[in-house]
Amino acid sequence: MEDTSNRMLIDDFVFYLQVEKNCSKHTIDNYLLDIDDFLKHMKENNIEEFLTVTYHTVRHYLTTLYDKQYARTSIARRISALRSLYRFLLREGKVNENPFAATHIPKIGKRLPTFMYxxxxxxxxxxxxxxxxxxxxxxxxxxxxxxxxxxxxxxxxxxxxxxxxxxxxxxxxxxxxxxxxxxxxxxxxxxxxxxxxxxxxxxxxxxxxxxxxxxxxxxxxxxxxxxxxxxxxxxxxxxxxxxxxxxxxxxxxxxxxxxxxxxxxxxxxxxxxxxxxxxxxxxxxxxxxxxxxxxxxxxxxxx
Missing domain, CATH: 1.10.443.10 (Intergrase catalytic core)
Incomplete structure (x- = not known):
């Protein structure tokens, strides 16, 4: 039941990305991959709903990503995607707070673009x-x-x-x-x-x-x-x-x-x-x- 509820909220978020934000299919697909990864973490830790996720949950999730030696760019992308999801859920009154709001995004050094002479x-x-x-x-x-x-x-x-x-x-x-x-x-x-x-x-x-x-x-x-x-x-x-x-x-x-x-x-x-x-x-x-x-x-x- 809880999984169905989460999926309905994700569907609403996707509709928001498509209609209000005019996001490309590629961008939306990446959002969904990141959200699905977080859902797996929730399930492994017996957290059933987005509503019950806390800042402590987020810190534990990020710790697992660092332990798995994810690249900073990958971690930053996940934080950005989940922060956007919770910002939307907060706007819609589905959650009471955005647990990703205060999360620090790892600093990523800018790579200079390569080009042809x-x-x-x-x-x-x-x-x-x-x-x-x-x-x-x-x-x-x-x-x-x-x-x-x-x-x-x-x-x-x-x-x-x-x-x-x-x-x-x-x-x-x-x-x-x-x-x-x-x-x-x-x-x-x-x-x-x-x-x-x-x-x-x-x-x-x-x-x-x-x-x-x-x-x-x-x-x-x-x-x-x-x-x-x-x-x-x-x-x-x-x-x-x-x-x-x-x-x-x-x-x-x-x-x-x-x-x-x-x-x-x-x-x-x-x-x-x-x-x-x-x-x-x-x-x-x-x-x-x-x-x-x-x-x-x-x-x-x-x-």
Whole structure:
């Protein structure tokens, strides 16, 4: 009975995340994983309801996580998820206090974003066979990611009509269903036009269910997934003989870093990336500071 009651409260919380907070499926799935882990801890300690959880319960739970040598990032994420759950339950009058409210979130050192150098980008893009159908598609994807700084999920959600070749922009629905228009460079537009006119038409012909509105298609003519794009990028790195770990997000880091290195305003980069807060974009300034110091040391007469 108690488990059913908890599940109903979790369902209400998920509805709140979907409707009021506009959270993505990925974010909600992570919340649920963290909540389920805490439910297991409650069951092991004969705690049946969220209402009866105390600060002492929370401290014991965190101690078990540290004992299991969980990473600080994982612990911080669990605290954040459960604090949000209890904040919601408190608002709805389902609990009397938020036992996670006073919990200290472990300090996490900011990792500097890794990026590609311009020579590496050129080497990557020179490795495509312009006559090959899948190479045309892959080049269009990578050129777009580097040109616009899109998240891989945003890229996979694009439809054909989201590209405006006349003004060189792409319409994007980002995190929290926030909409934005992002400029696309000439190299990416050329690669996209080539892909749409040739490769995409051929891929549509392989579909058994008719044309799909997605911009990027797999070899069966269906929509390309996030995971597929990651695999594509991994193979492209190998073919270009580049020795590095690569992900679509690294191209996003590269996009931002190269803009700032060449004098772009931080607030403009924030808008292009779709960041809600400037603090999310400021991490890239640590990377560009290294370049500034390098330029200073090379060119100042008394450096």
């Amino acid at each position: 311009e020579q590496e980008v050129e080497q990557l893009f020179s490795s495509f066979d312009e006559e090959n159908v899948l190479d045309q598609r892959d080049k269009a994807i990578l050129e777009l990611l580097y040109s616009s700084g899109l998240r891989v999920s945003e890229c996979c959600q694009l439809k054909l009509e989201d590209i405006d070749f006349s003004i060189g922009t792409v319409f994007v629905i980002g995190k929290g269903k926030k909409e934005r228009y992002v400029p696309v460079g000439s190299y990416a537009l050329d690669a996209l036009q080539n892909y749409i006119d040739d490769a995409r038409t051929q891929l549509i012909g392989k579909s058994k269910t008719g044309p799909h509105p997605a911009l990027f298609l797999n070899f069966r003519g269906g929509p390309l997934t996030d995971r597929s794009v990651r695999e594509i990028l991994k193979k492209r790195i190998e073919k270009a003989s580049l020795t590095m770990h690569m992900s679509p997000h690294k191209l996003r880091h590269t996009f931002a870093t190269h803009l700032l290195n060449n004098g772009a305003d931080l607030r403009v980069v924030q808008e292009l990336l779709g960041h809600s807060h400037l603090s999310s974009t400021q991490i890239y300034t640590h990377v560009t500071k290294d370049r500034l110091k390098d330029v200073y040391m090379k060119h100042h007469p008394r450096a």
